[in-house]
Amino acid sequence: MLETNPRAGGPSPGAGTLLQLLRDGAPRTRSELAGVTGLARSTVTQRIDALLASGLIGPAGEAASTGGRPPTTFAFQPTARVTLGADLGATHGRLAITDLAGNVLAATNADLDIAAGPKAGLDWIVNEGRALLEQTGRGAQDLLGVGIGLPGPVEYSTGRAVNPPIMPGWDGFDVPAYIEERLAGPVLVDNDVNIMALGEHFTHWSRAEHLMFVKAATGIGCGIISDGQVYRGAQGAAGDMGHIRATGDNNTPCRCGNTGCLEAVASGAAIAAALTAQGTEAHTAMDVVELARAGSLAALHLIRQAGRDIGEVLAAAVNLLNPSIIVIGGSLSLAGDHLLAGVREVVYQRSLPLATQHLRIVQSRTGERGGAIGAGIMVVNHALSPERVDEWVTAG
């Protein structure tokens, strides 16, 4: 009954709660842990032993003695396990082995067509993942789990893509089962923008309570972080801003089946198509960025306007969610300040003063690896939650 009551205080602090305390990196003695948790000294000793056996913590030297034998301290061991984080985009795959603190131990990239179907993409993750593991000198038994980001709507609870517009063959495919059979579990799957938001937040903005991460690339999406967690909504579909209707445009057909979506007018693909129609050939978001870098006025103009269109939708999002920071990432953001200038112009004009007085709008800092790191962090947050750790050390 307690599990289903959101007001319940929960059971006594277990091994998992001790580990949460230690995840900040500071070493602590048994007495300190007993003092903070209110647990009996004997209970703390028992739980410390279980955590030591799991390898998640280790002895970390002696504390200053207050007389008598100095007590041993214990600290989190971020290298006890590793994660495999994968970020599959429309045309690329990125993979990283991280430790439990999000440090990248090995990484690789490849051109990869998501439209080639789930087996091609997932086999790449399995094969390259095994190679990376070997490269770091770790084995399959060291793998805490696998995190995967996909470029489309994902039902987080089942790890399956649901009606993804650019991913033929992926609809409903059981990604976790496929990976678990070949590598290890748990396998967690989320929208690629959610894991990018998580990576950006964990590595650069961990003090920000309310962050929005916008990926402007071939498509447009957004990840919402609230209290350090991805805001997923009822079916894990939250943050899909690419198919919100853009203001002032109602007719451009979108690949989702609707018309006038933001993605149909302001994405890298849309700008490339507009440039091509104007006589300047461009196919991808990166083509657009390179034209802008080479000084193409047509490209700069369209990027700035895309920024304004994205800004209109973000202005609505700012009124609804009142974030403290908006991070703009994705390949289109590599065009320099032009995209951000358009975004800022409209957001500060259209949003309410209370919501913008402390709002920051900044460019992504994690760059290409943010998604793979975020996928790893997703696994760590899941597997090292107090409940999971309690199960783990009890089972072990």
Add this chain to the structure above:
Amino acid sequence: MLETNPRAGGPSPGAGTLLQLLRDGAPRTRSELAGVTGLARSTVTQRIDALLASGLIGPAGEAASTGGRPPTTFAFQPTARVTLGADLGATHGRLAITDLAGNVLAATNADLDIAAGPKAGLDWIVNEGRALLEQTGRGAQDLLGVGIGLPGPVEYSTGRAVNPPIMPGWDGFDVPAYIEERLAGPVLVDNDVNIMALGEHFTHWSRAEHLMFVKAATGIGCGIISDGQVYRGAQGAAGDMGHIRATGDNNTPCRCGNTGCLEAVASGAAIAAALTAQGTEAHTAMDVVELARAGSLAALHLIRQAGRDIGEVLAAAVNLLNPSIIVIGGSLSLAGDHLLAGVREVVYQRSLPLATQHLRIVQSRTGERGGAIGAGIMVVNHALSPERVDEWVTAG
């Protein structure tokens, strides 16, 4: 240090945690509480004694004996204290005394002009609040706190309205200080739509993790409930959907200083103005509702179109937040199914299939009292949080 670390497991379960367990209403023995919390039996006894002294729990008879003297059980006492909940709208005030379980013990309404300034509105709360307290036979010492909803943006942390468009004299006024001097504290202030959302969620949809409540009346606003809590964002400004730009209209001036806001085209005030311009005199949202009830085709047509305009903004909100339920309230919703039909028409057409497959769009069930009840619940959730209860019973 632990307080600032979001990953920390927190200190040992105190009296407040025991109270949270008991808030579900079920009586429990000392042994049961020791078993669930992992606390020593002696610690549980000590904390139970402190809670008994506060009156928040009471003995609730004997449990079945397993041999020997049957043990006493303890249960939450929702009548131990009362709250005063106030809901100030543009042209009305509503007040309720509730117990700690949200039951209304006494209530009153009045026509009240928010534009008359803070002292007029707050004095009404103080005077009528005292009268209601007396009516229920309770004294000032029984008052757990006061919750107030205001019809404009509120900085929740300070309890002050910030640049409220329809509330001359309220900008920056220290509402909590004014009320605390005359009644009791704590005094919590929030946007009126947030407290309506809380009241609707607590009384009818407490199992829904993600709820949006839309108030369509003189103005338009929205309250977002996530995991049972109001989603406030960085400055407490979240949910202000009335000043999001409506699609297809860019020029109508809005009282906020911008043009083309949803509120400027789809609120009760906007519809009344449009009807008047067409030759059918109407001044308030209720005038519009009465015309619709009397079968005015012009009113019905405009209400339906307002539903579509609200639906466009909600479609964006659904893509961003993926709620499981949208509740439509406010006086305009009293016009029957016309408003909801317009909302549903656009939301189901414009939002992504994954986000709408289980989405429900329903009319408000709490009606007029929802705001005052929600204001009381806001006080209860705050004052009975484990941390506050721990302070309370330690200080007592």
